[in-house]
Amino acid sequence: MTPSPDWQRVRELFHAALDLPSEARLAFVKERADDPPVFHEVASLLAAYPAAADFMSAPADSVELAAAVAHLRPGDRLGAFEVIDLIGAGGMGEVYRARDTRLDREVAIKVLSSLSGDDHTGRDRLEQEARAIAKLTHPRISTLHDVGSARIGGVEATYLVMELVDGETLAARLRRGPLPLDRALLVAIDVAEALVAAHAAGIVHGDLKPANVMLARSGAKLLDFGLARPGTLAAASATPVATSVVPWTRASGLVGTPAYMAPEQLTGAGADARSDLFAFGAMLYEMISGSRAFEAGSQAELVAAILAHEPAPLSTRAAAVPPSVERLVTTCLAKDPAERWQTAKDLLRELQWVRDDRDTHIAPSAANARAVSRRRVIAVAILAVTAAIAIGVGVAGVTRRPVQTAARISFPIYPPEGSRFPRGAVEMAVSPDGSRLVFTALSGDGRRKLWLRRFDTVASRAIDGSEDGTNPFWSPDGSAIAFFAHNKLKRIAEAGGVPQDVCDVRGGSRGGTWNRDGTMLFGAWGQPIMRVADTGGVPTPVTSLSEATPERQHGWPVFLPDGRHFLYLGQGNEPSSTAIYQGTLGSNEIRRVFTADSGVGVAGSHLLTLSKGLLLARTYDADRVQVGGAPLTIADGIASDPPLRSGPAFSVSASGVVAFRNASPDSRLAWFDRTGRELDSFPARADYHHPWLSPDEKRVAVEKTDSTTGRHTLWMLDLSRGTTSRILRDPSGAHQPLWSPDGRRMVFNSNRLGGVDLYETDLDSGGSGTLVLSSKEGELVPTDWSLDGRFVMYQAIRRGQHDILIAPMSPKQDPQPLVDTSAQEIHGQFSPDVRWIAYTSDESGSPEVYVRRFPVAGGKWQISTRGGGQPRWRRDGKELFYLAPDGKLMAVAVTAGAGGIETSSPRELFNTGIVASIFQRRNQYVVTRDGQRFLVNISAEDESTAPITVVMNWAAQRHD
C-alpha cells in the first residue's frame, strides 16, 4: 500500500526543511505547504524532531528480552507463589519477584538453571542443605524461606524462595567508585556480623564477593550463601570446616572470575571458614580503594596473582587510610590461612575497635539508612542463592574438605618457548596439592624433557636431568617427581638435579603411582603391575597376567587415597576384556570394576575416565568396588591417541585440579620438493596416519581416524581429483596400509580380532581383508612389500621388543627375523633390487639407520650419523632418505657393489616440520620414485600450539 500523496508531500517537506538551518525551517514549510493539514503535520514533526533525536537510539533492551524469554511469565504459579516478573538471570538460573499468596508478602524465587530432574539424590541433598541455611535467621543474612520443586520448562526443576531485598549490590555501588572509609567500615561490620552468625552455625559462605552483598536500607545483607552441610567443628579450634560445597552451576564454558577466592580454595587444598575471611579482606580492600586487590589480564595471571602476589598496600591506593585498617586488611589477605584472623569474631571485634577509634559518633544503622536513602535506586537487586551439591569426600585420611565456589576457574598452559607438545596426548601430572603441573614437551631437536609449571607463576621451567623422560608422576608430598627414561624408572627432586635410578623397566613404560609408605607401582609393556620401593630395588609383581582371559598386560596403576588399594587397566586380547581392575597391596585380591579402554584418574572419592574425548567423573566406593551413577562431564574434545596408546590423556589431583588438552587431531598431507618448497597439499584435512603412495603415484592409501567413533579405517585418496573413498567394507579398525607392487592388493593390520594381526585385501574385488598372519604374542606392523612381490617385511612388537621379520609371500613360508638382537629394530625397507634392507635400530644406544644385505649375511653399514629413522629408497636404489629426530629430511647417496655399499655423508634436504616422535610412527612421509617430491603427513600438533587446559575446581561443575 503506497503512502497517500499527502504523506509523500509531508515526507518531502520534512526532509527538505531539515537541510536548512533550524530557524529557517518553519518559514520554508509555510511557503511550500500545499494546504494547512500538510503544513501542520510537518510543523509538528519538526517541532518534535530535536527531542526525538535520542529516541530509540539503541535497539530493544536485552534486559527486556531476557525477561521475555524467561521460563516463567508474569502470572505463572509456583505452588503458593505467583510470579510477578523476572528480576535477575545469569549462570545460576533465573530469579523472579513473586508474591506469596498465603502470607501476602513479596519474595524472590530462584529457579536453578541446572534442571536435571532425574537426579533425586542431588535434589534431596539440596533440600537437606537448604534446611541448614534456612535456620540462619539473622538481620545481616537474607533469609531462605523454602525450597521446592516444580515442573518448569518441561523438566523437574528446583526453586528456592528467598527474602526479597530492596537495594543495590555492593558490586554495582563499587562501579561508581570507592566508599568513604567510614561507610566502608560500617558495611564491613555488617558483613562480618553475618559471617559470625553463619560460622557459628557451622556454615561457610564460600563465594563471598561484592555481588553477594546487598546494600539495603537497614544495612548490608549477605546473599548467595553456598549451601553447605553444617561441618563438624574441628576439635581444637572454633573454625568451622565445611564439607565440600558445590554450587549448582552450568558447566559448559562458564568461566568465573576468582578475584576474591582464597589461595587454598583455588588449589582445593583444604579450605574453611578462613577462606571467607580472605574474600572479606579482598572486598574491604576494594571498598576502600575502589580497585580490586587482585586483577590481571588473564585467568592464569589472576590465579598466579592470588597464589603468589601481595596486593599494593592500601595506603598507596587510597588517601588517609589509618595503619589499623591497613593491618586489618593485610591480615585477612595472608596467603596462609593460619596467618589470617582465625575467626570472624576476631575480625569483627577488630573492625569495631577501628570504628570506635575513629570516633564516628554515628550509630551504625542510622548511618546506613542515611547513606542508602540518599541513593534510593530504582534497580531491584539480584537475589541469588546458589544451590550446592556436596560431593562426599568421605575417604579415610582426608579431613579437610574443599570449599568450592561458584564458577569454573581454568586457564591454558602453552608449550614453553622453543618447544612443542607431542602429538595427541601430552603426558602430564598435577601435583597432589593441586599447585603445580609437570608435563613433557619436545625441544627443537625432538628430545623429550619434563617441564614444571607452578600455578602461582605464568612461566614453566624445564627440569634439568629429566631428558627423554616420559609418564611422570608425583611423590605424595609433592617434593619429587618420578619418570621413565632410558629403560629405567627414575626419581628427581622437583627442583631438578641428578636423577636417581629406582629400578630397571623393560620395554615401554605404562605409568606409575606412588603412595605415602614409599611404595611405587608401575606398568610396562607386556607385564603385570610391578611394585618397587621408592629408594630403589628390584621390582616384584603385585598382579599377575591371567592365562584364562588371556591378558596381555597391565598398566596405568593409580593408588586410591588409602594408599593400599589401587586401580589399573588390564588389557586382554579381546577389546571387551580390557577393563579397570582394583588390586590391594599385600593381598592377591583382584576385583573387576568396569570395562574401559584407557587408564583412569583418582581424585578423592571420584574416578575420572576418558571416553571418546569426554572426561567424566563418577563417585567410587573402594570397599564395594562400585562406581556411582550420574557422571559429571568435566570437559570434551580431549585429545587422546589411537587405541594403541591407552594411557590417560589427563591428570587429576586429589584436591580437585585437573589438566588435559583439547586438540584438533587433523593433519595435513603436503607435497614438498627437495628444497623444501611446499608444492601442494591434499584438500581434505583429517586425522591421517601412515600415508602410502600407490605404485603409479596417482593415489595414496592412508589410515584415517573417524572423528565420531575414534576408530581408524583405511581410505584411498585420489590425488588428481582430491577425493577420498573407503577401501574396506569392514567398519572395524584397520591401520598402516601397504601397497603390493602391482597396485592390486594391500596389506594392513587390524585389531578386529583382539590382537593386531596382518591382513591382505584385493583392491579390485573389495571385501574386508583376509588374515595373513596372526599376532600370537605381539602386534604386527607391516612396513614394506618388496618390489618383486615376494616378501612382506613387518615389525613384531612382543613384550616391548620390536623386531623386524620378513615373510615370504609366494609361496607363503614361515617368517624369518631380520636379526636376532636385544635391540629394537623398526622401519624395515627393501631396496628396489631386493638385495638390501634399510632399517632403524637403537643398538648403539640411540636410533640410527642401518643397511644390511638381504638375505642377511655379514655386517651392517650405518647410514645416519646423528640419529635417524624412517628410511626410504629412491626407485633407482642410488639414494636413501631418512628423517632426523628433529624432523629434517636427510639424503644419502648410495653406491652398491659386490663388496658392499658405499654411502656419502648425510645431506640435509629440508625441515619437514615434524616434531612428533619419528620412532613411534611407521612412516610420516613417502617419496616419489624419482626422489624429487615428498608427501609429508604434518599433524596439527606439529603446527599448532594447542595448550594444556588446567581446571582448578572441576568439582564445582554440574552437567545435565
Add this chain to the structure above:
Amino acid sequence: MSTERAGPATDVTRLLLAWSDGEEAAAEPLMDAVYQELRRLARAYVLRERPDHSLSPTGLVHEAYLRLVDQKRARWQNRAHFFAVAAHVMRRLLVDHARARGASKRGSGLTVSLDEADVDVAAPLHTQQPDVIALDRALEKLARIDARQSRLVELRFFGGLTVDEAAAVLDVAAITVKRDWALARTWLYRELNGSA
C-alpha cells in the same frame, strides 16, 4: 562443522525459500520456527551457556540466521526476508511479554538485573527506551501511513539491524534509510509523547 542433516535448518530454509517465492502458507510455520529458535537462543545467552556472547537482539538475529538457514541454498533476497521475519518475531516476543506482565496487574517495568558480566547493573535506565506495548500500537498505526517506515523501525529497533543492513533488507539506498529513520523516529516520539 555443519553437516547436511535434516533438522531445523532444512525446515526453515525450505519455508523461507517458499515464502520468498510467494507461498503465503509458509509464513506461519516460518514465524513459528523462528520464534522458537530466538527464544531458545536468547535463553541460552541469558543463562550463560554462551559465555562468548552477550545478549543482544542484533546478535540473536544474526546467530539465528546462521543456525536456521542453510547458507548454500539461500540467496541474498532470502537473507533479507529472514531478517525481516526475525525482527518481526522479536517484536512479538517483547510485546507478548509486556502484555503478560501488564495483565498480571502487578510489576511495573522494573529494571531487570542481569549478572554483572552481561550488563552493567549500575547503568542508568535508558530513559529513551520506549514502552513496548505503546510502541507496538504506534507502529501499527504508522504502518497504515507508511509501511516501509514501520518495517524499518521493526528492523532497526527490534532486529537491531544497522542502517546498511536495513537498506539491504528493504532494498533501498542507505540514505533513504537514514531519512526514513529520522522521520519515523520523530513521528513515533510524537505519537508516544502526545502531540506537540
